[in-house]
Amino acid sequence: MQIKKSVITKISLISIIPAWLLISLFEASTFILIDPKPVIYRAWETASNIEGKDAYRTPFKPHFKYNFLAHGDSINMLHFKPNPNELRKQIFTVDEYGFRNRVGLLNNPVDAVIFGTSQVAGANETQPNLVSELLTDKYNTPTYNHGLLPLQRFWENEWFMKHPPKYVIVLGTEKEVQESSWIETLAENQAPDYNPKTWSSLEEWQQENLPNSNFGLNKIMIYNYDQITSLFKNYSVTRYLINKLHTEILNKLFTREQLAKIYNNTELDYDPSQDMIFYQPKEGNPTLTEKSQQDIKNSMTVLKQTRDLLKKRGITLIVAAVPTKAHLYYQAYQNIPESQQSLNVLEQELGVNEIEHIKFHAILHKEAAKTNEPLLYYREDSHWSARTNQIVAKLLAEKIKQLSQSTSN
Amino acid sequence: MLFTDILFLFYFFPLFISLYLLAQKNNILANLIIVTFSLVFYASFGLSNLPILVIPLILDFVIAIGIHRFQGKTISKALLSIAVIGNLGLLAYFKYYDFILSNVGMENFSSNNIITLNSLKPLLIPLGISFITFQRISYIVDVYRKKIAPTTNFLKYATYATLFPHLISGPIVRFSQIKEQLGKRAINSETIFEGTKYFVLGFTFKLLVANQLFTVEDLIIQNINNIQFLESIILMFFFSFRIYFDFLGYSFIAIGLAKFIGFDFPQNFNSPYQSTSITDFWKRWNITLSSWLRDYLYIPLGGSRKGKIRTYINLLITMLLGGLWHGASWNFVIWGGLHGGFLAIERVLSDFKIKLTIPTYLSKILTFLIITFTWIIFRFSDTQQLDLFLKSLTKINISPPNEALVVPLIYSLPALIVAVFWSFFLNENFVLKIKPKTRNGWAFTVAFLFLITYSLLKKGVPFIYFQF
Numbered sequence: 001m002q003i004k005k006s007v008i009t010k011i012s013l014i015s016i017i018p019a020w021l022l023i024s025l026f027e028a029s030t031f032i033l034i035d036p037k038p039v040i041y042r043a044w045e046t047a048s049n050i051e052g053k054d055a056y057r058t059p060f061k062p063h064f065k066y067n068f069l070a071h072g073d074s075i076n077m078l079h080f081k082p083n084p085n086e087l088r089k090q091i092f093t094v095d096e097y098g099f100r101n102r103v104g105l106l107n108n109p110v111d112a113v114i115f116g117t118s119q120v121a122g123a124n125e126t127q128p129n130l131v132s133e134l135l136t137d138k139y140n141t142p143t144y145n146h147g148l149l150p151l152q153r154f155w156e157n158e159w160f161m162k163h164p165p166k167y168v169i170v171l172g173t174e175k176e177v178q179e180s181s182w183i184e185t186l187a188e189n190q191a192p193d194y195n196p197k198t199w200s201s202l203e204e205w206q207q208e209n210l211p212n213s214n215f216g217l218n219k220i221m222i223y224n225y226d227q228i229t230s231l232f233k234n235y236s237v238t239r240y241l242i243n244k245l246h247t248e249i250l251n252k253l254f255t256r257e258q259l260a261k262i263y264n265n266t267e268l269d270y271d272p273s274q275d276m277i278f279y280q281p282k283e284g285n286p287t288l289t290e291k292s293q294q295d296i297k298n299s300m301t302v303l304k305q306t307r308d309l310l311k312k313r314g315i316t317l318i319v320a321a322v323p324t325k326a327h328l329y330y331q332a333y334q335n336i337p338e339s340q341q342s343l344n345v346l347e348q349e350l351g352v353n354e355i356e357h358i359k360f361h362a363i364l365h366k367e368a369a370k371t372n373e374p375l376l377y378y379r380e381d382s383h384w385s386a387r388t389n390q391i392v393a394k395l396l397a398e399k400i401k402q403l404s405q406s407t408s409n
Numbered sequence: 410m411l412f413t414d415i416l417f418l419f420y421f422f423p424l425f426i427s428l429y430l431l432a433q434k435n436n437i438l439a440n441l442i443i444v445t446f447s448l449v450f451y452a453s454f455g456l457s458n459l460p461i462l463v464i465p466l467i468l469d470f471v472i473a474i475g476i477h478r479f480q481g482k483t484i485s486k487a488l489l490s491i492a493v494i495g496n497l498g499l500l501a502y503f504k505y506y507d508f509i510l511s512n513v514g515m516e517n518f519s520s521n522n523i524i525t526l527n528s529l530k531p532l533l534i535p536l537g538i539s540f541i542t543f544q545r546i547s548y549i550v551d552v553y554r555k556k557i558a559p560t561t562n563f564l565k566y567a568t569y570a571t572l573f574p575h576l577i578s579g580p581i582v583r584f585s586q587i588k589e590q591l592g593k594r595a596i597n598s599e600t601i602f603e604g605t606k607y608f609v610l611g612f613t614f615k616l617l618v619a620n621q622l623f624t625v626e627d628l629i630i631q632n633i634n635n636i637q638f639l640e641s642i643i644l645m646f647f648f649s650f651r652i653y654f655d656f657l658g659y660s661f662i663a664i665g666l667a668k669f670i671g672f673d674f675p676q677n678f679n680s681p682y683q684s685t686s687i688t689d690f691w692k693r694w695n696i697t698l699s700s701w702l703r704d705y706l707y708i709p710l711g712g713s714r715k716g717k718i719r720t721y722i723n724l725l726i727t728m729l730l731g732g733l734w735h736g737a738s739w740n741f742v743i744w745g746g747l748h749g750g751f752l753a754i755e756r757v758l759s760d761f762k763i764k765l766t767i768p769t770y771l772s773k774i775l776t777f778l779i780i781t782f783t784w785i786i787f788r789f790s791d792t793q794q795l796d797l798f799l800k801s802l803t804k805i806n807i808s809p810p811n812e813a814l815v816v817p818l819i820y821s822l823p824a825l826i827v828a829v830f831w832s833f834f835l836n837e838n839f840v841l842k843i844k845p846k847t848r849n850g851w852a853f854t855v856a857f858l859f860l861i862t863y864s865l866l867k868k869g870v871p872f873i874y875f876q877f
Contacts (some may be wrong), residue, residue, distance in 0.1 A: 008847055009598075009845075009846070009847045009850070010598040011850075012847040012848075012849075012850030012851050012854075013598040013599065013601060013602035013605075013845050013847075013850040014598050014601045014602070014850075015850055015851060015854040016601070016604075016605040016608075016609075016853065016854045016857055017426065017430075017601065019854050019857065019858060020422070020423055020426070020857070021423050021427065023419070023858070023861060024418075024419045024420065024423035024424075027415070027419035027420075028419070028420070236415045236419070236865060238419070238861075238862070238865055239415070239865040239866075242862055242865045242866055243865070243866065246866055261816070262816060264813055264816065
């Protein structure tokens with residue numbers, strides 16, 4: 001009995017070692033157990049061309065196929081568990097050049113090429129719902145989605161030099177157009193913690209911890225070694241499962257409103273009355289300010305130059321500025337007088353400067369007021385919804401039709 | 410790779426300990442595993458750092474043998490000078506080069522000078538260089554002072570000089586302290602329990618106390634431009650406890666990891682916040698560093714052997730350099746200078762037999778308040794932030810803290826209670842009282858699994874002393 005007791009004592013004293021090894025073995029199975037495809041932060045990031053680097057930038061991996069569920073990009077930050085209706089099917093392919101288009105679209109010249117940020121590239125949507133696809137299929141206007149890459153890259157592209165489209169569409173939120181951010185596409189990225197296989201936290205980690213890791217003698221070795229060590233740091237099946245469990249428990253214990261208060265985030269605002277998350281609502285403020293006036297002025301200079309440059313190749317520039325989510329749904333911005341809304345001034349200026357454009361302000365305000373229709377922006381995503389894509393595509397098709405008629409006349 | 414990183418917890422250490430336990434009976438193989446894994450550990454902070462660790466290590470090994478061989482001859486002294494200057498030169502180059510240039514108005518020199526090694530110089534300071542340098546110097550000087558005979562076994566020396574549990578942030582281990590263990594180490598269920606105990610407690614202090622206190626501190630710093638009196642007070646005390654538990658946590662983890670493989674590292678803390686004076690504090694805080702400063706700086710400067718005035722000056726110089734050792738920034742110099750000043754004042758009072766009759770509890774409180782205030786100078790390398798902080802301290806008002814602070818403050822309360830209780834009513838000797846019993850063994854393993862799980866939910870906060 002005494003011997004048995006001493007054996008148990010010994011086992012208890014060294015029990016940390018087998019426990020540690022077991023949990024490590026489990027962890028080492030990360031690469032087998034976790035698939036990159038289940039519900040993740042941004043489905044499109046898995047299409048990244050260089051895993052762990054530039055995860056959100058085009059060109060993606062050519063011929064990449066994705067067919068799974070995804071949820072909005074703001075939901076992780078507040079530890080909300082996505083409701084079933086917030087899980088959206090995402091199906092997309094990447095073409096042979098690394099953009100989200102059907103393979104072979106550029107076998108023939110296209111009518112239009114569309115530019116913009118993640119809204120255009122399709123961070124939020126399944127392929128058939130993208131504006132480029134709707135224009136191609138529904139409105140018989142073959143349109144190439146060049147989303148995320150700067151216009152300059154299109155301008156330098158040999159194929160497009162030989163086969164210029166009739167139209168270049170610049171599509172974004174009012175703020176993106178005002179600030180001309182579509183020229184240098186800056187898709188802000190948020191390190192995901194919901195699924196480790198999105199990798200995108202790696203770059204952030206490197207910037208924080210190894211800002212100068214490329215110095216020195218053996219550049220390639222250093223870079224690769226650092227990348228491998230960083231990769232392991234951010235890639236964990238245990239973390240994935242724990243995070244899921246943590247989210248489950250939190251959502252059982254607290255309401256979304258309470259969670260939003262607990263995980264108070266300066267970049268986010270949760271409106272419980274609409275069950276809606278606003279990402280950087282201050283950035284989406286539609287109020288006309290000194291800064292937005294200056295931005296519009298600068299934007300006009302850039303857009304006029306672009307219009308004139310494109311004209312040299314016979315291309316017409318069309319600008320489409322969609323009201324921001326904060327503009328349409330944020331309570332604090334609901335009673336701003338029309339004259340003090342910057343989108344009105346932007347649309348006015350586009351007209352004055354003879355830049356072809358779509359007037360979304362009035363139309364989308366009317367659409368947003370329809371309570372029986374789906375929302376124009378997803379509740380838990382910073383991006384606009386499939387319904388907005390439908391409206392945008394319809395108005396763009398009408399504009400293109402009108403322009404082509406006036407050209408033929 | 411931090412001790413709390415996934416890479417360390419799930420891959421590096423389990424692989425290391427598995428191989429090590431398999432090879433432990435063969436000392437050469439066991440040492441070889443330690444050196445290999447230590448190099449990989451160091452390289453995880455950037456492969457380019459590796460030569461900075463390895464090349465001086467080889468040179469020091471050879472020089473130490475040379476010093477011993479030519480003992481008593483001029484060449485021995487010359488070799489000592491070369492080794493000390495070489496090691497300090499390396500430290501100065503990586504840590505103080507830009508600081509010195511910017512303070513002599515030559516900040517542009519470094520980027521334009523084509524003759525210097527600037528193009529090869531990493532912009533990041535190699536991690537742990539301060540601790541590594543001090544450990545190397547202690548080895549060389551101890552050989553010169555005939556306190557130890559240098560080892561002629563390169564593997565043993567490499568094991569001593571690279572041992573990963575304390576490579577980056579100490580404790581600074583002298584060769585004499587682990588000389589025997591480099592040749593033979595005993596590992597049994599009790600040593601593993603000892604390792605578990607220190608590791609789990611260290612992990613607890615880091616994750617559940619220091620990191621939790623950091624959330625409040627970080628929020629206040631983010632809003633430093635609008636800092637109010639009450640927030641300044643909170644910041645001061647939270648940082649004071651944070652730095653203690655961050656470093657204590659690290660030291661315990663290092664001691665625990667070392668115990669797993671049969672090494673006994675010296676304790677680095679002995680209830681520093683229960684000190685009755687600043688002199689007492691420096692006998693209890695970062696003990697391995699303060700004793701290094703005493704043995705290799707204060708005493709060679711003359712210590713107390715050259716008269717009273719010289720003693721005070723030596724104290725001041727030692728602490729100024731001790732401050733500068735922490736980083737190339739004036740706040741560290743000021744912090745060191747303040748401590749040096751307090752030490753000198755206490756020495757004056759002692760020399761002139763001026764005894765202030767205040768109760769012990771009051772002297773403890775007073776010492777803690779002085780230490781806590783000086784930590785704030787240590788905390789702010791940005792003088793503008795320090796200025797904002799000091800100004801807010803002068804504007805006494807009791808307006809409630811920022812609303813965003815309320816929830817983190819409530820969450821930090823358990824951490825604060827633990828910190829206060831441990832700091833003032835317990836001490837590090839308490840750990841020695843936890844005996845290897847069945848119940849304790851299971852309890853620590855369960856705690857370990859909980860901590861690992863918890864660590865995955867939180868974003869890691871680097872150890873404060875990793876930067877030094």
